[in-house]
Amino acid sequence: MQEKVSPGAWICLIFSFISGFSTLFLQEAKLLEQDVWLSYLCGIAMSFGVLAVLYLAQRNYPGLSMTEVFDRLLGKQIAKICLCLYLVYILEIQGAAFQALTLFYRTVVLPNTSSGQIILLIALTTAYASSLGLGAIVRTVQVLLCFFLFFMLVIVVFIYKNVTINPFLPLFQHRAPEIAFGGLLSLYFPFGKSIVFCFLFSRVTNRKKLLPSTLIALSLSGLYLFAATYLSFGSLGMNLVQSVTFPFFSAIQLVRFGEYLERIEIMIIGIWTVFTLFEIIVLQFVFMQVFEHIFALKHVRALALPVGLLFFAMSHRSFVHQADLSFYNFRIGPFSTLLPTVVIPLLLLLISLLKRGNRSGEGGPLLASSDDARRPRS
Amino acid sequence: MVNNAVCAIAIGYGIGACIALQRRGSGREGAAVLLLCVVVAAYCAPVIGKSMPTVESAYKRIYGPISSYMLEKLGIR
Amino acid sequence: MLLLCLLLPLAASCSPDVTEISDLTLIMAVGIDYDEKTNRYTLSTYNVMPTSQSTERSAKLTGWVVSASGSSLLETARNLRGLVGNRMIWQHNKFALIGEEAARHSFYGIMDFLMRNRQVRLSSYLIVSEGKASDKLNVRSASGDLLSNDLLGKVRNEKEWGKSIMLSIQEVANWQPDPYRGFVTGKVGIASLPADAKDELSLGGGAVFDKGKFKQWIKGDDVLVVQLLSHKNRWRNMEFVVSVGEEADRATLFFKEVGQSIHTGFRNGRPCVDIALSFTATMGEIDRSLPLDNPAEIGKLEQSASRELERRIDKSLAYFQHDVRTDVLGFSELFAQRHPKHWAAAKANWEDIYPTMPVNVHADVKIDRLGMIQYSKGQSDGE
Numbered sequence: 004m005q006e007k008v009s010p011g012a013w014i015c016l017i018f019s020f021i022s023g024f025s026t027l028f029l030q031e032a033k034l035l036e037q038d039v040w041l042s043y044l045c046g047i048a049m050s051f052g053v054l055a056v057l058y059l060a061q062r063n064y065p066g067l068s069m070t071e072v073f074d075r076l077l078g079k080q081i082a083k084i085c086l087c088l089y090l091v092y093i094l095e096i097q098g099a100a101f102q103a104l105t106l107f108y109r110t111v112v113l114p115n116t117s118s119g120q121i122i123l124l125i126a127l128t129t130a131y132a133s134s135l136g137l138g139a140i141v142r143t144v145q146v147l148l149c150f151f152l153f154f155m156l157v158i159v160v161f162i163y164k165n166v167t168i169n170p171f172l173p174l175f176q177h178r179a180p181e182i183a184f185g186g187l188l189s190l191y192f193p194f195g196k197s198i199v200f201c202f203l204f205s206r207v208t209n210r211k212k213l214l215p216s217t218l219i220a221l222s223l224s225g226l227y228l229f230a231a232t233y234l235s236f237g238s239l240g241m242n243l244v245q246s247v248t249f250p251f252f253s254a255i256q257l258v259r260f261g262e263y264l265e266r267i268e269i270m271i272i273g274i275w276t277v278f279t280l281f282e283i284i285v286l287q288f289v290f291m292q293v294f295e296h297i298f299a300l301k302h303v304r305a306l307a308l309p310v311g312l313l314f315f316a317m318s319h320r321s322f323v324h325q326a327d328l329s330f331y332n333f334r335i336g337p338f339s340t341l342l343p344t345v346v347i348p349l350l351l352l353l354i355s356l357l358k359r360g361n362r363s364g365e366g367g368p369l370l371a372s373s374d375d376a377r378r379p380r381s
Numbered sequence: 382m383v384n385n386a387v388c389a390i391a392i393g394y395g396i397g398a399c400i401a402l403q404r405r406g407s408g409r410e411g412a413a414v415l416l417l418c419v420v421v422a423a424y425c426a427p428v429i430g431k432s433m434p435t436v437e438s439a440y441k442r443i444y445g446p447i448s449s450y451m452l453e454k455l456g457i458r
Numbered sequence: 459m460l461l462l463c464l465l466l467p468l469a470a471s472c473s474p475d476v477t478e479i480s481d482l483t484l485i486m487a488v489g490i491d492y493d494e495k496t497n498r499y500t501l502s503t504y505n506v507m508p509t510s511q512s513t514e515r516s517a518k519l520t521g522w523v524v525s526a527s528g529s530s531l532l533e534t535a536r537n538l539r540g541l542v543g544n545r546m547i548w549q550h551n552k553f554a555l556i557g558e559e560a561a562r563h564s565f566y567g568i569m570d571f572l573m574r575n576r577q578v579r580l581s582s583y584l585i586v587s588e589g590k591a592s593d594k595l596n597v598r599s600a601s602g603d604l605l606s607n608d609l610l611g612k613v614r615n616e617k618e619w620g621k622s623i624m625l626s627i628q629e630v631a632n633w634q635p636d637p638y639r640g641f642v643t644g645k646v647g648i649a650s651l652p653a654d655a656k657d658e659l660s661l662g663g664g665a666v667f668d669k670g671k672f673k674q675w676i677k678g679d680d681v682l683v684v685q686l687l688s689h690k691n692r693w694r695n696m697e698f699v700v701s702v703g704e705e706a707d708r709a710t711l712f713f714k715e716v717g718q719s720i721h722t723g724f725r726n727g728r729p730c731v732d733i734a735l736s737f738t739a740t741m742g743e744i745d746r747s748l749p750l751d752n753p754a755e756i757g758k759l760e761q762s763a764s765r766e767l768e769r770r771i772d773k774s775l776a777y778f779q780h781d782v783r784t785d786v787l788g789f790s791e792l793f794a795q796r797h798p799k800h801w802a803a804a805k806a807n808w809e810d811i812y813p814t815m816p817v818n819v820h821a822d823v824k825i826d827r828l829g830m831i832q833y834s835k836g837q838s839d840g841e
Contacts, residue, residue, distance in 0.1 A: 034457075095436040111576055119383035167689040168791075173798040180455040239580075240632030246573065257581050257628060262610070265581065266549065298413050305398060305410050309417035312391055316424035319384065321437040331437060334448045339440045 006138035008203070010212040012145060017197055017220035018227075019144045019151075020285050023278035025193035025224065026231040026251040027103055030332055033245055035185045037170060038177045039232055045182075046189025047225045049345075050197050054217050056348045057201040060355040068205040070296035076354045085347055086293050089199075092343040093293075094317050096196055097286045099336070101125060101318035102328055104279050107249060112272065122318050129280055130311025133287035134304055137206060140284055151274050155227075158271060161258040162234045170236030184337070191340040192332060193228070194221060196282070198344045199289045287314060388425035391418040482508055483544040486521060486606035487553040489591030490531065490568055492560035499560070500527045501534040502592035504605050505542065521604050523595045531571040548577035552606050554584045554627065555591035555646060561665065561672035565634075573631055580628035583613065585644040586665035586672060594646055597659050605659070609646075612661045620685050620698035621678025622661040630667075638790035638808050640668035642684050645675060668784040676782065683774035686715055686735065687787050693718070699742060702759070702766045707746065711739040711763060711825065722792045724800045731789055731817045733771075739763055740827040750828055760823045767821040779813045789815070 008016065032039040061072045073082035105121045113121070132140065177185075189195075200217070207213045235250040238257055247253045255268045291303045291310055300306075322328040395418025402411030424430050452458075489502040502525040524541045528534035538546065556568060572578045587594050599608035613624050625643040633641040642664040649660035664681040666673045685692050693715040701710045717736035722729065739760075741750070749755050778786055790808060793801045804811060 091436055095440065098436060114576065117383065123383055123387065165691070167691060168795070172795045176798060178456070181457060184452075184455055184457055239628060242635050243628060243632040246631065246635075253580060253628075256579060257626075259581060262614075265579065294413070298409060300410050300413055302407060302410055305402060305407075305414050306417065308394065309391070309398075309414050309421065312387060312421045313417055313424075315387060316391075316421045316430075317435055320424055320430065320433060321435045327437070331441070334452065335437075335440050335444050338444045338448050338451065 005206060006136055006141075007208045008137065008141050008206050010207060010209050010216040012141045013207050013213070013216045014220040014223070015144050015148050016141055016281075016285070017200060017217060018223050019148060019278055019281045020200075021193045021197060021221070021224040021282075022227050023275070023280070023282045024100060024103060025228045027107065027249060027279075028329075028332065029232055029235060029244070029250045030192070030329075031185045031188040032232045032236070032250070034188065035177055035181060036236075036241060037172060038175060038182060039185065040171065040229055041182050042185030042189045043194075043225050043229055043232075045186025046194040047221045049186065049190045050194035051218050051221050053195070053198060053344055053348045054201060055214055056352045057198075058204065058214055060348070060351040061201075061204055063355055063359060065210070066205075068296075069202045070293060073351070076351055076358065083297050086297050088347065089202075089343055090290060090293055090297075092340075093199065093286050093290045094314075095336075095339065097283055097290075097314050098318045098321040099192075099328065099331065100279070100283055100286070101314065102322040104276070105318075106325055106328065107252075110248065111252070119319055122315055125280065125283065126311045126315035126318075129283045129287050129314070130307050132280070132284045133291065133310075134307035137203070137288060140281070140288065144281060147274070147277055151278055154271060154274055158255055158258060158267070159230060159234060161260070161267075162238050162254050165254075165257050166234060166237030168237060168240075170233060170241065187337040188333070190344065191336040194224070195340050195344040197221065198348070199286060201348075202289050202292055283314070287311065384425040384430060385427060388422045388427075388430075391421040391425065394418055395422070477545060477547075479508055481545050483542050483546045484508055484550045485546055485548050486550060486604065487555065487595060487609065488548075488551055489555040489557070489587065489595045490560050491557035491590050491592055492564040492568075494559060494563045498527050498529060499531050499534045499564070500525055500590075500592055501531060501538065502595050503538060503546070504595045505546070506604060506606075507544070521606070523592070525592055531567060535571075548575065549579065551578060552582055553609055554578075554582055555587045555594055556584065556672075557587050557591040558589060558672065560591070561586045561667075563671075565667070565671055569627075569631060569634055572627055578627070580631070581626050583624045583644065584627050584630050585624065585646045585661070588645065588647040588675075594648065594659055597648060597657050600651060600656055600658055609659065609661070612659070616661075617696050618698075620682040620696050621663070623664050623681050623685060623692075624661075633788075634667070634670050636790075637669060638785060638794075638805060639788050640666055640673065640784035640786045641788075642666055642676065642681060642786050666782055666784055666786060673784060674782065676777075679770065680774045680777060683771050684786060686771065687718070687720070687733065690718065700763070700766060700770070702762045703745075705745075709741065709745070709748070709759060709762075710743040712742050713737045713739050713763075713767070713823070720789075720792060722789065722796055724797060724804075727800075729789075729793055729797075729800070729804060729811060729815050731792075731815065733817065733819045735767070735771075735819070735821045737763075737767065737821065737823045739823050739825045741825065741829045750832055756825050760825050763823040763825070764821045767823065768819050771819045771821065775817050775819065779815070779817070783809075783813055785812050789817075 031042045035042055057069065060076065061067070061069055064072050064075060067075070070082075070086060073085055076082075077085060101122050102118075104125060105118045108121055109116065109118060132143075197217075204213060207216075231251045235244055235254045238254045239247065239250060243253075244250045252268060255271055258267050259265050260267070287310055291306050294300070294306065294310070295303045322331065395415045398418075399411040399415040402408070402414065424433050483505045484507070485503045486506050487504040489504075491500040491502075492498070493500070502523055504521050504523050506521045524538055526534050526537035526541060528537050554572060556565070560568060572584075573580075595605065597605070599605060601608065603611075612622070616622050616624060623642055623644055625641065630641065630643060633639060644661055645663045645665050647660050647662070648657045650656070651658050662678050664676050664684065666676055682698055685696060697712050697714050699710055699712055701708050703709055714737060715735060716738050717734075719734040721732040721734070723732070724730070748759075778784065785808070789812070790801075790805070793804070
């Protein structure tokens, strides 16, 4: 029997998924500076909109998982192709995530360790974690989130002491196209990644609270990202944020307790790393679920290690240079994300509305949907 | 060295798991595991691995021109 | 499981980045010099061995200095490896002393090196040395303490003096690329102690940077004004001393800034700045007996103190505008934040506008404490 997730746990899971990596590069903040909050709002709104669209598409098929809804709406063959696109999307996101984490560790902590070793270690860890099931993942998130929030709160209070300017003044200094592109950047990373949670909709216990919980999670992630950006700009300065590779990390490096107690960031790195791993664990878990559906498999545990090694192999061959990652995140990612995060969900909604319209025209929409609900899930 | 080790492990695990799952009556799972392991081995193989396409390289080719055009139109550097 | 275990030897715990503490040498201060004629850098480091012994034992630590030279800073830093028997780490480095010539001719490269190096902390202090920086590292403090501890104590004393200033690498790195403003960082020199003619490192005055290069020195009185007009973090806990009045009628007070308001505006298209500062004061010393129990007398003293502070601040501001000709206080940032449209029009001519920009200062002083004595009873009877 599949484990279910409560709405509260759902919020924790989405928050952890988005917030792990979101503060690493602050790329849209470097583009938009004091107007970056507009791009965050756009990213949150668009992500929530997409998830709401998918929820509405699935609502007509209660009791079915999203992959089954794909089958119903698009037909089995086209659904498989679309789901394969989502597998490719997950490979894209995880490749960038692996290399970002590896880059961070090799730049800051372990400069003489090969990227292959670090990626392999991450892949093995996340493969094991994803094989434990959604229940174990969610429970771990809920336990660790307390520590994460506690440490972050302490750090935020101490970084705030170093803030010397209001970094969000003067307002509205950027052109509309720049803000629109910033919104697209925010959609690609970090908010649009939450699209993978559509494949876990059927796991939430209280379906009525699913959308409000999702909105709360996205908003809290946005608030955390906003706070990190504010503190980075305010304590480092606008010019320095443009130069440094990891702005929020550099802001944390300035935190000092008294005169001698420094290098607090070492503790933060530990807990932050765990949260970045949650993103990869969830991606692996969803990858296995979608893969299972495409190939009509019954058991997925055997796939845990091969999927982990696949993630390793793809990541190790991608983004070989640091500049590749920056280039991709800024120039390619915002456009490649549109197909899985906007086009396909809108297509699904459109087809579901058309099908609903056809059924109501034929005079038996309610009967049809209840028949679908009674059909057992594979 | 890491790549070579993973390549070898993937081939060994793929074949072993496939056989074990076939014996248990999970033929589809065995084939899926073998497929994944073959892909992993291909990416980790010494010579051919570097020339295998990745999502990054494929998307750069597909979306690169679109991105350049859009960024030029938007006036963003 | 077995296969997983087989893969673990390749995991990161066997990383070559693991280092034992007994193999380390801690760099506590670094001095960077540059010879423009030969285009060579000299890097000197003040080093200490880490100890796992008690704090009593650690007081007996001695530091030693090594120097090397090379054509680039990174090459020079690596050349030090042949002179030190342990692995050198920079994470505990608190001070970067930049020689005067290096600050004038090679500051961009120095900042790039300091910021790009993962071990150098952005919270380290950056000071410009009169003459060569390597000379300063070889000075032994009169107290016998480690040089880095001695300098750290002098930085701490800034709060009680105000005539020296210390910027971190983060602050310097943020202001260095700004084409419209400069900044003032610390100055270190050598002073001879009269008692036993021993040399001592002295922090006092400041080094002005403009457009990413060292421009000139300024005196301690001007540094005090920079502190008073900086962000609250600088002056919040600072106490400084100013004498008010003429000889034989002089009172010296302790001042603490409690409020600051810098109002920027454009009048007839020209930028102007109005500064209002509030201070509390404590009586420190007076040259003659004064009826300090009389509120009117206190009022007169407060007015004199206010005028004196305004005079000093005006004098320093005029010096920054007309002589130094560098916006060391960051007025350009305030204009950019508060009046973006006007600033967009004015910034192209900022170099001409700044020296002639009217800056009005108003200081308000309240004497709230008189010290451990109020007045001498015999003298007041005589009065």
